[in-house]
Amino acid sequence: MDERRTVKIxxxxxxxxxxxxxxxxxxxxxxxxxxxxxxLEAATRHGFPFTRAELEHAVANNDKKRFELDGDRIxxxxxxxxxxxxxxPPTPPPEFLYHGTVRRSxxxxxxxxxxxxGRHAVHLSPDRATARRVGARRGRPVVLTxxxxxxxxxxxxxxxxxxxxxxxxxxxxxxxxx
Ligand code: HQG
Numbered sequence: 618m619d620e621r622r623t624v625k626i627x628x629x630x631x632x633x634x635x636x637x638x639x640x641x642x643x644x645x646x647x648x649x650x651x652x653x654x655x656x657l658e659a660a661t662r663h664g665f666p667f668t669r670a671e672l673e674h675a676v677a678n679n680d681k682k683r684f685e686l687d688g689d690r691i692x693x694x695x696x697x698x699x700x701x702x703x704x705x706p707p708t709p710p711p712e713f714l715y716h717g718t719v720r721r722s723x724x725x726x727x728x729x730x731x732x733x734x735g736r737h738a739v740h741l742s743p744d745r746a747t748a749r750r751v752g753a754r755r756g757r758p759v760v761l762t763x764x765x766x767x768x769x770x771x772x773x774x775x776x777x778x779x780x781x782x783x784x785x786x787x788x789x790x791x792x793x794x795x
Contacts, residue, residue: 717752
């Protein structure tokens with residue numbers, strides 16, 4: 618299948634499963650699931666038709682495994698701005714996790730800590746290379762080290778999505794270093 622079309626479908630899924638289901642009249646339940654048939658119909662109705670096979674291909678080949686299919690339902694595994702309860706269990710993190718950002722955000726981050734900004738949670742990466750890629754979406758990346766082990770010992774809860782993004786409510790500045 619055409620790679621560009623697959624990416625386009627993936628972006629369409631991210632927009633409507635994470636951020637703006639109401640744009641196409643889609644219902645997303647409390648755990649983030651939408652009905653696949655309903656999604657295909659809504660997309661067709663709103664001028665971007667794709668088939669179930671194309672959807673399955675886009676989910677299976679997504680570079681970051683952003684979505685999960687479960688029978689006739691689909692959801693984004695993380696990255697939401699709409700309220701969802703993913704029901705991920707609190708999980709002990711590795712000693713260090715990483716956050717990719719850019720220099721212009723650094724003053725504020727080192728002063729105020731990492732905040733979820735538009736999303737539900739702060740997103741952390743298990744390794745520097747991944748964090749660098751996250752930061753590079755916005756410019757020349759800066760990678761911060763998060764002392765996750767110490768945070769967990771101090772009572773902060775971590776969760777990990779199926780595509781290995783670590784999620785936490787916030788990271789106070791004392792756990793961060795450049
Ligand atoms: C920054 C992508 C100022 C933060 C990626 C980031 C990731 C602050 C931006 C996932 C701040 C938020 C998430 C503070 C945080 N002051 N700036 N106190 N605290 N920031 O996109 O982590 O492709 O919501 O550094 O790969 O960049 O969508 O978070 O630059 O996994 O699947 O505020 O999104 O995945 O930006 O990226 P975002 P993120 P997907």
